[in-house]
Amino acid sequence: MSSPATARSARTGAPRRPARNRGEWRPAETAPVARVVVDVPLPHLDRPFDYRVPAHLDEAAVPGVRVRVRFAGRMVDGYLLERVDGSAHGGKLAWVDKVVSAEPVLTPEIAGLARAVADRYAGVLADVLRLAIPARHARVESEQPSDRAVPDPEPPDRTGWDAYPRGGALLDALARGRAAHAVWQALPGEDWAARLAEAAAATRTAGRSALLVVPDQRDVDRLHAACAALLGADAVVALTADLGPAERYRRWLAVRRGNVRVAVGTRSAAFAPLGELGLLAVWDDGDDSHSEPRAPYPQVRDVLVLRAHREGAALLVGGFARTAEAQLLVESGWAREVVADRATVRARAPRVTAIGESDTQLVRDPAARAARVPGVAFEAARAALQAGRPVLVQVPRSGYLPFLACASCREASRCRHCAGPLGLPRPAAGERGADPGGAAGLPACRWCGRVEPAFRCGNCGSRRLRAGVIGAGRTAEELGRAFPGVTVRTSGGGSAVLDAVPAGPSLAVATPGAEPVADGGYGAALLLDGWAMLARPDLRVAEETLRRWFAAAAGVVPHADGGRVVVVADSAIPTVQALVRWDPAWHAEGELAERAEVGFPPAVRMAAVEGPPAAVAEICDLVVDPDRDPPEGVELLGPVEIDPPERPGAGGGDVRERALLRVPRRAGRRLAAALHDAQALRTARKATETVRVRLDPDEID
Structure with missing residues (x-):
């Protein structure tokens, strides 16, 4: 006998409610098994799990939707990956309890990309999906999408790209839907946002979508305005973390539903679910904002390379400078470089002056090498101000960073064994009164921990070391x-x-990365404290310094209009020479060759394992264990202590160590898999110590 509610449903035609008791649920007639990735960030559970789909959820439980399932005795969130006819699991399957939303937010392309990113960085799929898909906003899902038609784009103007011999060929490839891979070296003073917008417009003429990723909100605003001016305001959407949860989800859904085919954003936009992807572009790929600070710490450039390979899309890596990773793409033949000829570069570039480039300069200003603002810098600033143009002054960031360097030439000190930076070791908890002239006071490598009793500078041969600090000081007040x-x-x-400074004589003092755009261009740029920026004990110090210098110098008018750049650093340094010649490709080629010689990324794959000493030792032992088929050529550096105890004398409980694992590039996947397996063994036995594992870290000091 039917219940009153059932009889009422039959009379009104309303859908039948599911049985209250799960024991009365019946599986769906077709594809009754759902494979679900659960939101559990444990490496030993990093795989899909099978669940039964009840009949009352048959229509709603489609691939890509958010679901709620019971896992290990509690309700957790998850994503339905696919529906299949059967399961290899021999036991009884649990039910899919709820379809949270009928919106399929996880596309097969993004699911595959997230899995590839997790595998590359020894991470967990659930962590990558958390980065890729924004939080749900129910009210936004119920809104009616805009029905405003977006007109078909016109072919873009090619004038800007014609300055590059291969620029026109790149636009032609995008307009034909070809998967071109290019590393673009922007000219001095280039309107890079306009060039990227033109590349997106060319992609749209082929009926395909474009994704453009930039470092920060200022760049997003500039690029979004350029794309909107060329394609229309309704044809492009900006995706950033600064948006509120509702607006961010609204724009993300517009991309997912195909209402917008061009997306601009910061690092999280690398996973934007665009269909029929034709172009992936990243601007200034060396910026540290492109590196995700959350596990598994992916880098935008690498994510886009993976995505371009998987989806057959074009890839454009652009910037005023060039990273060693971008150079590796060129040297491997996977990408072609898009650069202007030397005559065009010289015509567009300002005149760059370094310290000690001529005897005349030193005769006129004998203290130029020691002065923070030498006479040649004052002359350049005074001339620009008299010409009615603003002057940019770039100084290192505020704060202090201790380091060891050669006392004679200020070259950063390096370990003779692994080329890591030298530092003074911290005394242990019971060694606070140790003799500073003893073994505890000798410099030691911050990577492998080896003591260096007889330091000799590789640049000048000096045996003297000096400690230094980096600080911004009161530059604005002094000027x-x-x-x-x-x-x-x-x-x-x-x-x-500041976003911009007006035309007219003024001084803009900015830290690296915060340089405002000048209306009409700067008349001069003063790059101060070059020795301090180059002496930082970091893997990418030369590359990062040159990238910051190029970003500042690119805003200066050409030398024919009186543009001057003064870099306060020795002219004999290769990084300074690259700026003087305005040749970032030459510098990137040399940087990659030097890293290959000493075993630095990207010539090799390297992983940093950080955490309590016992946990770090356990993971490293599992990776290098000869009985577990270790990665080919794996090398262990360290461990060394990286953080001092919070309370002196409190024992070793607060001590943190870091170990580096290095392998040839061909063994990179095996290293990532070995690290993932080692972490899975620890979480399976419920280890409580937190360990941070980063592959190809952007900063290793």
């Missing part, structure tokens, strides 16, 4: 006194970051 009556603006370094 204000030197140029009375001239407006001085500060950007970054504790002050608000």
